[in-house]
Amino acid sequence: MTTELLAGLNIELDAEGFLVNADQWTPEIAEEIARRSGIEPLTDRHWTVIDFCRKDAADQGTPPTIRRITKNTDVSTKEIYQLFPKGPGILASRIAGLTKPKGCI
Template structure:
């Protein structure tokens, strides 16, 4: 396990950079992760992030892209625009939840 620091907060991450303890997540940590990934978060990003965190807590596993589009009310095209090159994986990293099982 590795430790990274975002916005002055140390968090535990796995080899792919996913938080291993969702309780360490804060919006400031999310901003740091997003910056590392080259993302500038907008209100629509936050809507998706909040949905993913709530859905993960309710379902016990991270949602894949299809469930995100339905639950967050965004199109697949918009999801790929917000989180290019693998939206399920990227939004999970920023949201501080495990990588979705549907992502390789």
């Protein structure tokens, strides 16, 4: 666990870069985490995914899977891999201030 200065605030991150305290999340922090992951700037399409992830996680208590994101938004699987390269599930969750998706067992 480390504390880092993100968007002017001291934010605690776990070993894999996920927010320890979800309440600290702001859109500015999302921009900052995205930049550090090589995504800059966050476009409306990114925000479509991030907003859905936050809303769904609040409803379901766990971050959504890629399958769930593409089923419930107009973002296709192809596009989500372009928006959040390599591991979109993990990356979108991290930027959205959520926990690491548990889809991986």
